[in-house]
Amino acid sequence: MDILTVIREFLHDRLGVDPEAITPETTLVELKIDSLMLVELIFECEEKFNVTFDRDTPTPATIGDMIGIVESFIVDAKAKSSTAAVPTPQQD
Amino acid sequence: MTRHRVAVTGLGAVSPAGVSGEEFFARMLAGESFVRLHTIDEQPKAVTQPVVRCDGFDPDALLGRPISSATDRSVQMALAACFEAWKCAGFERSERVVRPEFGVAWGSALGSHTTIERGYKEMWQNGRERLPPMSVVIGMSNAAASQISIQLGLANASLTYVAACASAASAIGEAYKRVRNGEAKLMVAGGGDVPLSYATMKAWEALRVVALPDETGAAGCCRPFHPGRSGLVLGEGAATLILEEWEHAQARGATILGELIGYGTCSDASHLVRPDPIGQVRAMRMALDDAGLGPDDVDYVNAHGTATIEGDAIEVASLCELFGARAAQVPVSATKSMHGHLMGAAGAIEAIATVLALRHDALPPTLNLDTVDPACAGVRHIVGGPLRDSGARVALSNSFAFGGSNAVLAFRKADAA
Numbered sequence: 001m002d003i004l005t006v007i008r009e010f011l012h013d014r015l016g017v018d019p020e021a022i023t024p025e026t027t028l029v030e031l032k033i034d035s036l037m038l039v040e041l042i043f044e045c046e047e048k049f050n051v052t053f054d055r056d057t058p059t060p061a062t063i064g065d066m067i068g069i070v071e072s073f074i075v076d077a078k079a080k081s082s083t084a085a086v087p088t089p090q091q092d
Numbered sequence: 093m094t095r096h097r098v099a100v101t102g103l104g105a106v107s108p109a110g111v112s113g114e115e116f117f118a119r120m121l122a123g124e125s126f127v128r129l130h131t132i133d134e135q136p137k138a139v140t141q142p143v144v145r146c147d148g149f150d151p152d153a154l155l156g157r158p159i160s161s162a163t164d165r166s167v168q169m170a171l172a173a174c175f176e177a178w179k180c181a182g183f184e185r186s187e188r189v190v191r192p193e194f195g196v197a198w199g200s201a202l203g204s205h206t207t208i209e210r211g212y213k214e215m216w217q218n219g220r221e222r223l224p225p226m227s228v229v230i231g232m233s234n235a236a237a238s239q240i241s242i243q244l245g246l247a248n249a250s251l252t253y254v255a256a257c258a259s260a261a262s263a264i265g266e267a268y269k270r271v272r273n274g275e276a277k278l279m280v281a282g283g284g285d286v287p288l289s290y291a292t293m294k295a296w297e298a299l300r301v302v303a304l305p306d307e308t309g310a311a312g313c314c315r316p317f318h319p320g321r322s323g324l325v326l327g328e329g330a331a332t333l334i335l336e337e338w339e340h341a342q343a344r345g346a347t348i349l350g351e352l353i354g355y356g357t358c359s360d361a362s363h364l365v366r367p368d369p370i371g372q373v374r375a376m377r378m379a380l381d382d383a384g385l386g387p388d389d390v391d392y393v394n395a396h397g398t399a400t401i402e403g404d405a406i407e408v409a410s411l412c413e414l415f416g417a418r419a420a421q422v423p424v425s426a427t428k429s430m431h432g433h434l435m436g437a438a439g440a441i442e443a444i445a446t447v448l449a450l451r452h453d454a455l456p457p458t459l460n461l462d463t464v465d466p467a468c469a470g471v472r473h474i475v476g477g478p479l480r481d482s483g484a485r486v487a488l489s490n491s492f493a494f495g496g497s498n499a500v501l502a503f504r505k506a507d508a509a
Contacts, residue, residue, distance in 0.1 A: 013157075036225070040226060043222075043224065043225050
């Protein structure tokens with residue numbers, strides 16, 4: 001499932017908003033997402049995409065920002081995964 | 093200190109009858125039992141009990157999804173009861189005004205227990221490594237009072253009372269004192285509880301005080317004062333009274349539904365579960381003293397009457413001690429026979445029954461009381477239907493809790509001052 005769909009489903013369940021009304025341009029302020037609900041959204045994304053938000057991760061202003069942050073974590077995770085797969089040269 | 097009269101200007105009750113206090117009371121007058129058999133088929137073993145559930149309660153419709161998705165069922169019921177009482181008192185929720193002179197006092201024995209239990213299950217049974225981030229604020233004991241304060245803009249005190257089955261009566265009594273003493277113009281007061289989670293029902297089952305289903309069926313199994321009574325029936329719900337300074341209510345043209353005139357509270361300081369007549373009588377006398385009245389002024393008692401073997405007999409003994417030779421003339425009923433035992437909300441829903449009994453001059457009956465246990469004789473039990481046109485002006489509503497907490501509220505008919 002793509003990131004926008006996950007966010008839409010979460011916000012539909014949590015706030016009752018029409019999923020189609022949520023676009024990358026929609027701001028968190030428009031949706032009345034406060035700091036507490038943002039943590040809920042972060043948890044949802046962490047669990048669905050197996051990523052971890054650091055405490056110093058910038059606060060997103062829009063849904064597009066949120067998608068961008070999750071995408072960057074996914075890319076980072078893939079990079080780490082592929083690096084770990086390269087055999088380490090053995091020194092005899 | 094100036095002592096203000098305290099008007100009741102709004103009522104709300106979440107029950108199987110909906111959210112209206114009047115509708116709830118109409119069903120009590122009709123002698124309708126809300127009790128049904130309920131099974132929770134959980135591991136390791138299913139539990140089945142006669143209980144009162146509000147199956148038609150729809151938090152999404154009543155509160156909106158942003159609130160309902162972030163609150164425990166007990167808080168949802170609390171908010172629904174308060175919204176109804178707020179409307180009944182003539183206020184608009186859309187005003188979004190923050191009022192420093194209005195506050196909330198809420199009672200709950202169990203708080204957000206259902207959410208907490210679900211969290212334990214997720215961790216220890218389902219292996220979930222972390223809990224949802226809202227767990228703390230949904231589960232905290234003052235969640236209901238906090239939400240009520242925020243949603244209604246109540247910026248005076250936001251207080252939570254935990255006194256088992258006397259929680260709501262304590263909250264109402266303490267709220268009354270704030271209005272009476274001029275510390276608040278208005279207090280939203282009441283209680284809410286949902287004691288129907290798996291572990292809660294199991295815990296009550298273990299205590300061996302829950303009514304057993306018998307040949308009379310679930311609706312007939314809660315029998316306060318009856319020789320065949322086998323215990324209480326757990327019920328979920330919430331109830332709210334708007335307590336308002338008399339002059340404030342008059343000035344804004346509010347309908348005054350009744351008057352809260354006295355409050356007595358004390359502790360038995362003797363035993364966790366065995367009630368003590370000394371404490372009960374003391375609490376009733378304190379409420380009457382506070383009202384400036386005596387036992388001879390009481391026209392009706394809404395008894396705690398849970399239908400336990402010991403509790404009912406001790407309460408009647410206390411009433412006989414209080415009223416003396418007049419006891420046999422004082423009408424008494426236990427409405428728990430119909431709406432069940434709402435735990436921390438019991439004192440609030442019974443306060444509503446008491447206020448409306450005086451308002452309509454119709455005293456609700458004790459259901460299923462075709463025979464009075466000799467151990468519970470000595471007062472005038474209301475049986476076979478409501479007692480109408482008795483001219484009742486003053487009534488007591490008793491709450492006597494596990495742990496020994498006693499809380500008694502004294503009400504007067506609105507036009508009987």
